[in-house]
Amino acid sequence: MTVATGSDNSGRLHVVYRYVDAGPAPPASSDATSRVMRRTRRSGTAPEIALRRALHRRGLRFLVDVAAPGTNRRRRVDVLLRGARIALFIDGCFWHSCPEHGRVPKRNHDWWQVKLYGVVVRDRDTDAQLSSAGWLVVRVWEHDDPEEAADRIAALVRARRAKAPNPRTLGAGG
Numbered sequence: 001m002t003v004a005t006g007s008d009n010s011g012r013l014h015v016v017y018r019y020v021d022a023g024p025a026p027p028a029s030s031d032a033t034s035r036v037m038r039r040t041r042r043s044g045t046a047p048e049i050a051l052r053r054a055l056h057r058r059g060l061r062f063l064v065d066v067a068a069p070g071t072n073r074r075r076r077v078d079v080l081l082r083g084a085r086i087a088l089f090i091d092g093c094f095w096h097s098c099p100e101h102g103r104v105p106k107r108n109h110d111w112w113q114v115k116l117y118g119v120v121v122r123d124r125d126t127d128a129q130l131s132s133a134g135w136l137v138v139r140v141w142e143h144d145d146p147e148e149a150a151d152r153i154a155a156l157v158r159a160r161r162a163k164a165p166n167p168r169t170l171g172a173g174g
């Protein structure tokens with residue numbers, strides 16, 4: 001994994017994240033690693049569904065597993081609250097290296113270290129892309145209480161809506 005600076009066509013300096021592939025997954029037929037990998041799904045995990053339900057009960061409506069307008073279409077957002085321009089992620093403790101529960105598996109340790117570090121670098125790059133396109137990035141850990149998280153997000157939505165300019169007063173295209 002390397003992080004380098006470069007410049008785009010506008011001449012602005014920006015950070016370039018170079019993804020160094022950890023290579024093919026090591027054989028993990030009988031250890032905890034394979035159980036983790038089997039359990040992992042890209043979208044619709046139990047903590048994510050619990051939070052989505054909690055948001056729904058608070059009257060919030062959103063898109064699920066979509067790219068945010070103005071950003072790389074391959075970076076999908078778990079929950080997109082379009083009106084408030086909030087991009088919400090529910091990060092799994094293992095894959096996103098939660099400070100409380102994240103750990104590098106002992107078996108194939110070096111491979112996992114590169115792999116998991118790559119996920120974090122990619123997350124920060126996704127955050128930067130979203131922020132520069134005007135989205136507020138909110139990340140919730142899978143271990144967070146879904147009701148508390150939903151309260152926090154509902155408050156952010158209210159605050160962002162109150163601040164947002166009326167689109168009708170903006171020029172065409174908005």
Ligand SMILES: [Zn+2]
Nearest residue numbers: 093098101143
């Ligand atoms: Zn955790």
